Amino acid sequence: MRLEPLASDDPRDVLRALRGAVLGAGPAIALGEAPALPDEVPAGTAVVLTTSGSTGVPKSVVLSRSALTSSALATAARIGEGHWLLSLSGGYVAGVQVMVRALVAGRDPAILAGRFTPRAFAHAVSGMHSMAGGERVPTYTSLVPAQLQTLLDAADDPDVLRALRSFETILIGGQALPVPVRERAAELGVRIVRTYGSTETSGGCVYDGVPLDGVRVEAAGGELRIAGPNLADGYLGDPDRTAQTFVTDPAGVRWYRTGDAGTVTDGVVAVTGRIDNVIISGGVNVSLDRVERVVQSVPGLEVAVVVGAPHERWGQTPVIALAGSADAALLAAARAAVEAELGKPARPDRIVPLATVPRLASGKPDRRAITALVTRG
Structure with missing residues (x-):
């Protein structure tokens, strides 16, 4: 064709x-x-x-x-x-x-x-x-x-x-x-x-945690994978990536490896974050996705973005990027919420105010651009 x-x-x-x-x-x-x-x-x-x-x-x-x-x-x-x-x-x-x-x-x-x-x-x-x-x-x-x-x-x-x-x-x-x-x-x-x-997966295939009819989702080794008639054929001109990402099990079922961490409990899918969106802070693995979810639960930080940034003492720490200004009380609230749910190593180090939060054409935050801005201070 x-x-x-x-x-x-x-x-x-x-x-x-x-x-x-x-x-x-x-x-x-x-x-x-x-x-x-x-x-x-x-x-x-x-x-x-x-x-x-x-x-x-x-x-x-x-x-x-x-x-x-x-x-x-x-x-x-x-x-x-x-x-x-x-x-x-x-x-x-x-x-x-x-x-x-x-x-x-x-x-x-x-x-x-x-x-x-x-x-x-x-x-x-x-x-x-x-x-x-x-x-x-x-x-x-x-x-x-x-x-x-x-x-x-x-x-x-x-x-x-x-x-x-x-x-x-x-x-x-x-x-x-x-x-x-x-x-x-x-x-x-x-x-x-x-x-x-x-x-x-031809776009969204899990609605409010429940897969669409004909779609199967399971967690294999902590990674979510998806099967169904909605799967792409693969990556054009890239057979190696296709073979790594789309795998067939012994029963002949073809699965897409999402790269997302999550669970499936009683048929309900819960996504906890990207497997690769993790930093090491003070020798502890910290999921930036999990930190971001907690941060966004704090009033005033609903649309904040959390990225990793270098730190002289800890190696890397989570940093909050936010359009507009923020005060010390907001950071304190975020640190307390994160510590209570995820522990001290996950606490964000600071809030970096941005004129605007860079976004991809899809509407998602441009995390690479945000990280570059945060790293430059």
């Missing part, structure tokens, strides 16, 4: 190309900033999505039509079918999956074009008036936590609050959702579902 790079990141151009790649005869499309890719890909390929995430190492993930549509159908079976709003970049899997869900349902998504703001969001939502059989069609959207936080902060605007409450479900993925943000959304009557997944 022919592979056609898509130079435009305009969501309307991506939607047009996806229609042919997923529902038509192709060609397959390449999204993201990729090195030179072959002109031909395996039959059945819909999208080759190149992303480096927070690791900085590019990987071109091969997603088939069947994987994308299986994911879309499983989502509809779990939360319902309706009219989708695209509020995310079309060059990342979460945005692609919003469009695929809409295409599979036979209803083009509404599109929030341009810069994401509460007013732009409310305006886009106000135009979603689909009807079927004389009844309003349920609406859905997908956001990253930073977008949800921005909207909740603007919820004193009745138009923004009305827009948030209008959705049957808002999927929240891309990174962990701080508990205070989730609680605030619930208090305002905003219906959210937390999702977990990656490009390699």
Whole structure:
């Protein structure tokens, strides 16, 4: 099958190309900033999505039509079918999956074009008036936590609050959702579902801890791995990485090794952090993901980011990066909360105020950039 790079990141151009790649005869499309890719890909390929995430190492993930549509159908079976709003970049899997869900349902998504703001969001939502059989069609959207936080902060605007409450479900993925943000959304009557997944799983495949139909999740040696019809075919032009990441067990089941630490208890998945997002502080292994979750439970630090930084005495210590200013009382509260739950070695050393928190195009914090800023002081 022919592979056609898509130079435009305009969501309307991506939607047009996806229609042919997923529902038509192709060609397959390449999204993201990729090195030179072959002109031909395996039959059945819909999208080759190149992303480096927070690791900085590019990987071109091969997603088939069947994987994308299986994911879309499983989502509809779990939360319902309706009219989708695209509020995310079309060059990342979460945005692609919003469009695929809409295409599979036979209803083009509404599109929030341009810069994401509460007013732009409310305006886009106000135009979603689909009807079927004389009844309003349920609406859905997908956001990253930073977008949800921005909207909740603007919820004193009745138009923004009305827009948030209008959705049957808002999927929240891309990174962990701080508990205070989730609680605030619930208090305002905003219906959210937390999702977990990656490009390699065609986007979110675990909703509020429960895998979608057809998806299996297990913890092997403390690492979460996922099986199901939604898995990517592998990494284009990188058979070694494919073999390391996608493994087949003795029973013939193909699994994706997520690189995430976690547990599965009575069918409920709990993610505790990245296996590789660990520093050694004073000779003790400290999970920065676990520290960040505790820090974000402190009022005023709900959207803080925790990274590791060099320390003269301890080697490395957790450091809190925060947009805006912070006082000593806030740091003291964070240190006390972390010590109580994780022990003294995990206590953050300081808060570094930033003008803005650097983010990837996917909406996730750019941890490499944040670490560089923190390290420079």
